[in-house]
Amino acid sequence: MNKAKLLALLASGEDSRHQFKRDFTHIDALAAELIAFANTGGGRLFIGVADDGQVSGLDATDVARLNQLLSNAASQSVRPPINTVTTNVKTGQGLVIVVNVAEGLNKPYVDTQGRIWVKSGADKRHVTAREEMQRLFQASGLVYADEVPARPATISDLDLSAFAQYFNRRYRKPVEVTGQQLPQLLKNLNLVRDGVPNLAGLLLFGKTPQAIKPSFVIKAVAFPGTVLHDNRYLDSEDIDGNLFEQYRRGIAFIKRNLRHVQGNQGFNSPGLLEVPEDVFEELLVNALVHRDYFISAPIRLLIFTDRVEIISPGHLPNHLDVEQIRFGLSNLRNPALASHAFYMLPYRGLGSGIPRATEAWPDIELIDDRRGNQFKAVIRRHEDGEINSQPESQPESQPESLESRVLRILANKPANKAEISAQLGQKEISGQLNKVMRDLLAAKMIEHTIPNKPNSRLQQYRLCTP
Structure with missing residues (x-):
């Protein structure tokens, strides 16, 4: 970075990616700034610059001291440690240290007291809300919201009949033949954790999910x-x-x-x-x-x-x-x-x-x-074309897509394309059905019963085995 680019950035003022500081003397204060950048979107810390963007400058002794402080903060006061890249820019008022902090891959980063800092506009703040902490863990792949136990739900809050139908449709065999107890089977399918339905299990098979999670509507x-x-x-x-x-x-x-x-x-x-x-x-x-x-x-x-x-x-x-x-x-x-x-x-x-x-x-x-x-x-929404003056006022109908209807047909038994078309109520195999069949094959949701002869007259389709 040269002087002209530095001054242009300083003229734009502070924001969530650019922070100005005259100096640092305490390692914890410097660590907090680094942590906030790493936990948010990354950014640049300009040392030797006043809050209003005016260069106060540093001398060679200041730079040596701050580089040592920065090294110690990044390696010892930030957990896990981070790497920073610095550039010294010479100006008429003295040197400015530009510290580049990349967005972290191992969020959340904390200080020596276990505090989490994030950027909030041009400033930083200490994270205390549980939901915000969870999202930071989620960003690192350490926890997923849908796998968190949905307490106080129990397995009895799940529609086990609906689950059994789903299992039979997906795996083409009844739950009973697995030889597993239902809690263990639900756990193996990542629908239950620690004996409690997780959020995925509750939202997919809960009898009344909103009795436990009323906001998820x-x-x-x-x-x-x-x-x-x-x-x-x-x-x-x-x-x-x-x-x-x-x-x-x-x-x-x-x-x-x-x-x-x-x-x-x-x-x-x-x-x-x-x-x-x-x-x-x-x-x-x-x-x-x-x-x-x-x-x-x-x-x-x-x-x-x-x-x-x-x-x-x-x-x-x-x-x-x-x-x-x-x-x-x-x-x-x-x-x-x-x-x-x-x-x-x-x-x-x-x-x-x-x-x-x-x-x-x-x-x-x-x-x-x-x-x-x-x-x-x-x-x-476009206003062109021949449009009815009133919205549809017919009774609510099942908005099942063609893909879902095909999958439902094949959940019962394999079928050829003509049989699928007939069950859909079509007089002949439509171009849309052909497209849907190609898409489902490409997505590996269905497969040929005779894979080596895709154009065989005996060809049928079935659901893929997971």
Whole structure:
């Protein structure tokens, strides 16, 4: 770094990535600054600069002393130790030490008293809230919210009949033939921990999950205008139940509050949803599976006349940004939940949900709101096309995707494509069915019964063995 670049940075003032200090004499004060950067997003510490950005400067003796202090702080007063990179920049007022601190890979970092420091704007603060500490451990992969025991729940709070059906559908054998006691089987599938259902087990198979975790619901509201503070609404619903029930009712809420276009369908047909249903399937499942469950807050589903917003608690993990997830990069924030959702929801994993949604409907804005600690998907509604004047007012229907219907058919027994098409009520094998079958094969959710002869007339399909 040269003098010109230094002065340009100082002129911009302090923020969460740039901190100014005249000097350090106490090792604990220096360690706290390093810890705050390492626990947040990394940054630069400028020593020899006043709070207002004016260079106070250091002499050679100061630099030697501070370099030793910095070395001791980073190696002895920060746990685990961190590495810093320093640059000395010469100015007319003296030297400035620029300390580069990378975002840590082993969060949370603590001082010698076990205190956790994080950046808060241009300042730092001591973390005391349990949820915030848990998120720091989560960022390092030391703990996952979905694997934490959901006390005071017990195994009797789970719908064991629903679990047995799921197990039989996924593994193609009844629970009884495993020879394992139910608590041990649930533990092996990462649904129970220490004899208590974990959050994944409760949310997937709980009889009434909100009796234990009341915040984990979807708050859905449809407004007649374009602003959130409108005191009028067209429709509202607190959507509770297990994750599949929340998904089902969430999709139904969207469908009954969006318009329909006639497209190429017949005059008497109900029409197509103004935004492809697949878009909402992908984004709603993404919210349910990948939200931050260390935050006790609901998912919000807001429908306005010009857009639909799906707001999930928790911003993106620090190493991901919006552009990366648009290209399929992902982070398994809730691995136990995701592993089972793959077989229970139209969830394909591998970071494919966001790219699939944006491909089907490019007019989607993704907002990683770090200050508000939330992630927002904004789906723009278009006014063009032949649109019915009223939202759908038909009774709520099962919003099951074609993928889920195919998987449900194959859960009973293997079938060929013609048999699947017939069970779907199709007169002939559709292009959409062919596409879905290709996608399910590529995702390794189904497989050929004759793998060496994929075009055999005797070819059938079955669910993959995990």
